[in-house]
Amino acid sequence: MKIKENLIHGLFMFNALLVVLVLIGIFALLVNTSIPAFREIDIKEFLFKAAWNPTSYVKETYGIGSMLVSSVMVTAGALLFAVPIGIGTAAYLSDVASPGVREMVKPIIEILAGIPSVVIGFLGIVFVGPIISRTFGLPNGLNAVNGSILLGVMALPTIISLSEDALSSVSKTYSDASLALGASRWQTVIRVKLPAALSGVIAACMLGMGRVIGETMIVLMATGCAPAMPKNFLDSVRTMTSTIAIELGEVPYYTTHYYALFAVGLVLFIITFCINMASDMVLHKYQGKRG
Amino acid sequence: MHQTKIEVRDFNFFYGDQRALKDIELDIYNNKVLGIIGPSGCGKSTFLRSINRMNDTIAGARVNGTMLIDGQNIFSEKMDVVELRRKVGMVFQKSNPFPKSIFDNVAYGLRVNGRKDKAYIEHKVEESLKDAALWEEVEDRLSVSAFDLSGGQQQRLCIARALAIEPEVLLMDEPASALDPTATAKVEELIQELKKKYTIVIVTHNMQQAARISDYTAFFMLGELIEYNETQKIFTNPEKKITEEYITGRFG
Numbered sequence: 001m002k003i004k005e006n007l008i009h010g011l012f013m014f015n016a017l018l019v020v021l022v023l024i025g026i027f028a029l030l031v032n033t034s035i036p037a038f039r040e041i042d043i044k045e046f047l048f049k050a051a052w053n054p055t056s057y058v059k060e061t062y063g064i065g066s067m068l069v070s071s072v073m074v075t076a077g078a079l080l081f082a083v084p085i086g087i088g089t090a091a092y093l094s095d096v097a098s099p100g101v102r103e104m105v106k107p108i109i110e111i112l113a114g115i116p117s118v119v120i121g122f123l124g125i126v127f128v129g130p131i132i133s134r135t136f137g138l139p140n141g142l143n144a145v146n147g148s149i150l151l152g153v154m155a156l157p158t159i160i161s162l163s164e165d166a167l168s169s170v171s172k173t174y175s176d177a178s179l180a181l182g183a184s185r186w187q188t189v190i191r192v193k194l195p196a197a198l199s200g201v202i203a204a205c206m207l208g209m210g211r212v213i214g215e216t217m218i219v220l221m222a223t224g225c226a227p228a229m230p231k232n233f234l235d236s237v238r239t240m241t242s243t244i245a246i247e248l249g250e251v252p253y254y255t256t257h258y259y260a261l262f263a264v265g266l267v268l269f270i271i272t273f274c275i276n277m278a279s280d281m282v283l284h285k286y287q288g289k290r291g
Numbered sequence: 292m293h294q295t296k297i298e299v300r301d302f303n304f305f306y307g308d309q310r311a312l313k314d315i316e317l318d319i320y321n322n323k324v325l326g327i328i329g330p331s332g333c334g335k336s337t338f339l340r341s342i343n344r345m346n347d348t349i350a351g352a353r354v355n356g357t358m359l360i361d362g363q364n365i366f367s368e369k370m371d372v373v374e375l376r377r378k379v380g381m382v383f384q385k386s387n388p389f390p391k392s393i394f395d396n397v398a399y400g401l402r403v404n405g406r407k408d409k410a411y412i413e414h415k416v417e418e419s420l421k422d423a424a425l426w427e428e429v430e431d432r433l434s435v436s437a438f439d440l441s442g443g444q445q446q447r448l449c450i451a452r453a454l455a456i457e458p459e460v461l462l463m464d465e466p467a468s469a470l471d472p473t474a475t476a477k478v479e480e481l482i483q484e485l486k487k488k489y490t491i492v493i494v495t496h497n498m499q500q501a502a503r504i505s506d507y508t509a510f511f512m513l514g515e516l517i518e519y520n521e522t523q524k525i526f527t528n529p530e531k532k533i534t535e536e537y538i539t540g541r542f543g
């Protein structure tokens with residue numbers, strides 16, 4: 001009995017450690033493969049120059065500026081509508097909806113979370129794109145707005161369910177007090193519960209953001225992927241993720257271009273890592289305060 | 292006889308299949324304090340929370356019979372719950388200030404009811420805090436968090452918050468049960484003051500408290516109203532033996 005228990009214990013401890021090891025391994029691989037890139041590229045130029053032209057006959061340039069801006073743009077655009085809609089929906093579900101509606105909608109939102117991003121990207125090409133091109137009189141609708149809308153849709157389930165959890169865990173004594181003062185359910189959730197659950201809701205939005213900034217397939221399909229500095233939301237954009245996805249398959253191994261793509265991956269890894277860490281910290285602060 | 296504020300007839304309350312209140316009949320009079328006593332689970336809180344329909348949020352709860360406030364049926368379709376709760380304020384067992392400043396706590400009820408006039412809100416906050424006998428202790432720190440107050444102060448803050456929207460009836464669900472004797476005495480004193488302006492219904496576990504502060508007392512047991520009379524009569528000469536046994540502490 002004792003041996004069996006120790007064995008199981010050991011097995012799962014190994015699993016847990018393995019997860020940590022994999023994370024460290026990925027980071028080490030990215031760093032290790034990125035370093036050679038900077039033998040030829042100036043790191044300042046890499047981070048701040050806009051031009052990304054690794055296959056030029058004249059002079060290769062490796063500036064990720066336009067990709068950074070593109071990634072930030074589609075992410076910001078996505079959050080711009082996903083955050084208000086997501087929080088509003090969470091508020092509605094946690095306090096206003098009847099139990100029947102809530103029981104019906106919650107599983108549907110979870111299903112939405114499970115839709116493969118390639119399917120959402122598909123919708124961007126055949127559905128959202130044509131609407132955008134007609135509305136704005138553009139030759140095609142593959143641009144930052146399209147990507148933002150789709151990414152927002154993808155972030156919604158995360159934002160809704162985590163915000164809803166945060167709102168539901170606010171003590172019932174607050175909502176009782178508010179309702180007893182003649183506040184409506186909407187007023188109660190917006191004015192009392194939301195401020196009380198704010199850190200949880202912020203963490204939910206940041207996790208949604210983490211998903212969005214790392215998303216590849218949707219931006220690859222729906223944003224047009226022109227490697228130039230976008231001027232506005234109707235421009236085609238190419239994010240860091242789509243650049244890696246497009247180019248890594250065709251790049252000759254162990255060239256500066258190859259290493260530079262890993263460096264792009266490293267930047268992306270650091271960004272998402274920071275977002276996740278930050279949301280984790282916000283969440284812990286919140287749980288600590290309530291406990 | 293006194294003027295009736297709330298009239299309860301054949302009132303029944305169900306949690307699903309369980310009948311929590313059985314054929315309750317009583318009148319609550321204007322500017323009087325009604326004390327509700329009874330052992331745990333006797334339905335006294337359920338009764339109290341029916342008056343401002345706070346039980347609406349419980350799934351599977353339903354009522355029958357009538358409960359009228361100023362002649363209007365509280366449970367009728369036409370009754371606007373928000374309107375009702377402005378008329379019938381409530382103070383809870385555990386003090387539950389919002390995680391906001393002292394000022395914002397008291398102003399909350401005014402703001403959600405659409406009051407925007409700053410001068411009026413400031414005036415009303417001060418008046419409510421004075422009515423709740425808290426003003427002198429907090430007047431110079433209205434912007435600090437309500438959580439910085441002591442338990443007794445928090446409960447008086449909750450009373451001030453309820454008073455700010457000028458209710459006609461004030462429901463109190465064991466408002467002093469979590470307070471120390473000094474704070475309890477303050478709250479009791481306050482209730483004596485408040486009944487000049489408000490009709491008060493207070494649920495209490497504490498027999499002496501009911502005897503001290505209420506004009507009328509209702510004794511509930513197992514969902515039934517066993518006896519209802521002037522407090523003095525209930526405590527000196529109860530009609531039913533079981534009331535006497537409960538009051539003298541033979542069970543509880």
